[in-house]
Amino acid sequence: MPRHSRKPFSPTNPLVRKPVRIGKITAAAAVAELRQLHEAAEDPYVERMPAPDEVYSSLLYAERHAEALRVLPLERRKAAALIRIRLWEYLRERADVHQARAVADARVMRTEWAELAPALAVKAPSAAYNKAKRLLAAALADASPDAPPVRRTPEAVVEVERRITRQREADERAAEAARKQHHLLVPVAQRLLENRPGLVLDEDAEYWLDELAEVLPNCSTPTQMLGLARYLSAAVRALTKLERNRAQPVARTDEARLALSAAADIAPH
Structure with a gap:
């Protein structure tokens, strides 16, 4: 039986399916909802919970004091855990965007890829370059949410950058x-x-x-x-x-x- 030859993969081809992402959510409102659950459970340390706009610190607090919610019904404890999961996913996605912007700022200040390698947790300048381009894919998607999703490969990001440059010109x-x-x-x-x-x-x-x-x-x-x-x-x-x-x-x-x-x-x- 003849085998069907697979089409060669192109790293610049757009994604066929748009990745599932949490995207933009009202993080402060989600933290406030989490705080309300701790207040309902009469968490004795709830006053130490950071302000709603301090998402990372609030999540650390909710993790440390998760046991305080054990007096609540199961559904409300589940809701608290799901809020934490969504917020961590939100931070994970936002981290790529903000790290890409930081790399861009560093490059404007003539920071070499060799200098960026340790900060990006890679060993070689070429690896730093490739990782920066992958991060930029998230930043490009964040800037144009209605545009086709960008494949997280250096080649795809470079192609999108060229297209943006041509459009700008x-x-x-x-x-x-x-x-x-x-x-x-x-x-x-x-x-x-x-x-x-x-x-x-x-x-x-x-x-x-x-x-x-x-x-x-x-x-x-x-x-x-x-x-x-x-x-x-x-x-x-x-x-x-x-x-x-x-x-x-x-x-x-x-x-x-x-x-x-x-x-x-x-x-x-």
Whole structure:
């Protein structure tokens, strides 16, 4: 019987299944719930339990004083244990994220991989590099929870970093183009809005002109400049579509016709 050859494994391929994670939880509320259970059990030392935002110290306290809960019903003791388990898992997941950020800070300060090896509990600079990249996979997932999960391999993380860099560079180019075009767009957009009463509008055109009017007065950041360009283009498209559907001009005055023509000439397509 012929054997099926297995496809070669690529360390950069995305994960097929998203890993199951605790993710972001309200840790302080969980600690407060744990404290309430100790208070209900009349734990004599509950006043020594750390504040709810001190998750690690609170878990150590709950571990040391778990016997104080023995007077509670089984279900409530089980609930306390499950809270502890969830919080430890939460800390485990957060540790990867924060350790990755610490490594990034160390690298910015020109810390060599050989220096990082002992701190990362590995023996060689190459091992420190690989472990740092694996940690970064958690940080990338934390930063973009809706993005596809990143495989915890150095190759996969490097590929995602390159993709992020390319996207950042593309965003910067778009922002720069918007800045260069901004001084031309503003008077044209202003003129179109001033001649709004001379235009026949439908719901779509009304919406985009409203968005244009909203962003125009305080248009200073690259994001706002890009928004201005998008809203002007969308308004022109909506008016052009309306004109096509009506089979007659949407401009009722010469001023409105000239304003729309200027907007159509300059708006990004």
